[in-house]
Amino acid sequence: MNNPNLKKPRLDLTYGNPSFLQEVWAYQKDYTIDFKIKSMPYKLGKTADPDLEKNIKEIHKKYKNCKITKKSQIVVTVGAVQALQAAMYAYRKIYGPRYLYSPRPYWGRFQEFAASQQMTMCDWLSTDSEPDKNLKAIAKNDHGKTVITLITTPNNPDGELYSKYKADIRDACYNWPQYTKKPVLLGDDVVIFSLSKLSGHSSTRLGWAVVRNPQIATLMQEYVELFSSGVSIESQTQAAMVLSNLLEGSPESFFKLGRVKLAARNLILKDLVKKHKLPIKILSKDGMFWYIECRPQVVFDLKVNCFAGSACGDLKKDRFRFNIGCSTEDFEDLCVRLENLSKIYND
Ligand SMILES: Cc1ncc(COP(=O)(O)O)c(C=O)c1O
Secondary structure (H helix, E strand, O other): OOOOOOOOOOEEOOOOOOOHHHHHHHOOOOOOOOOOOOOOOOOOOOOOOHHHHHHHHHHHHHHOOEOOOOOOEEEEEEHHHHHHHHHHHHHHHHHOOOEEEOOOOOOOOHHHHHHHOOOEEEOOOOOOOHHHHHHHHHHHHOOOOOEEEEEEOOOOOOOOOOOOOOOOEEEOOOOOOOOOOOOOOEOOOEEEEEHHHHHOOHHHOEEEEEEOOHHHHHHHHHHHHHHHOOOOHHHHHHHHHHHHHHHHOOHHHHHHHHHHHHHHHHHHHHHHHHHOOOOOEEOOOOOOEEEEEOOHHHHHHHOEEOEEHHHHOOOOOOEEEEEOOOOHHHHHHHHHHHHHHHHHHHO
16 A cells, blocks of 8 residues: 555554543643652552552442442452453352353453463353353353353443343443443442553553452452562552542543544544445444454455454454554544545445
């Protein structure tokens, strides 16, 4: 593609880096993120910084995206990735489940996490495969605990809400106003969040779980202690500060601007596909990922790196996920590439 408007020979929209939020921060004039490095000893056991814990509970109450009760425990983790693994570890230790059910398509790394806990991904709601039918029967006899359910709301990659289904573990990383019109008030046993997706601070590596069952919370804490000797206190201080800015500054404007940006990007792509009659079927309605179905040649012609739907457990062929929560520059680059496609496909 020799278009002078394209700065990069190849655009990379594979990973879910929410760079668009960096630009949103730039508009938040009354926010202050500053941070002093302190020297700290190991801090094992329950390691959540009290300010962080308080701010986490407050932000959930304010945005009504997770039920907080007197019994809710906050387990702070190294990114949501560790919260997911810690939750699987806890369930396996208590109930010994061998199967992990997640509706397809799901975030590609679930498979690796399940394997690390000697669990197999399964699809027990599907009617077309015998082993899956058997699993459903086993699950019924075993109060559902031979199979644990992990559901992402809104889902990565296709933005489905799955709000009617109960989950043992709910990945709610995208259940914030910038990604979905109306966040869902979740009350599952383990509800997982990520600072990366909330505020864009991916490199702080901070995640957390709101946990109802004290035994699960203790085991999740044990996992954090065993596998990372707690969570960096500097990261927790930074996260507490980010949340306090979001609670005290002009929080509506941060989420509103994020929402406007993502919603506009989804619309622009829809219009481009329609206007240029591109051979692309858009499967996602909203959110940070553009999930499409098209011939692989179309993606090849775009020269954009993305994730294959098959890596997300999608059984349908020729589906692809693009991160449209990228920087404005990369998003504009994607639009130019799509416009150029029309010359290949419509001439
Ligand atoms: C559904 C989902 N869960 C969890 C994560 C991991 O978040 P973190 O960066 O906090 O580890 C991601 C990141 O892409 C994700 O898409």
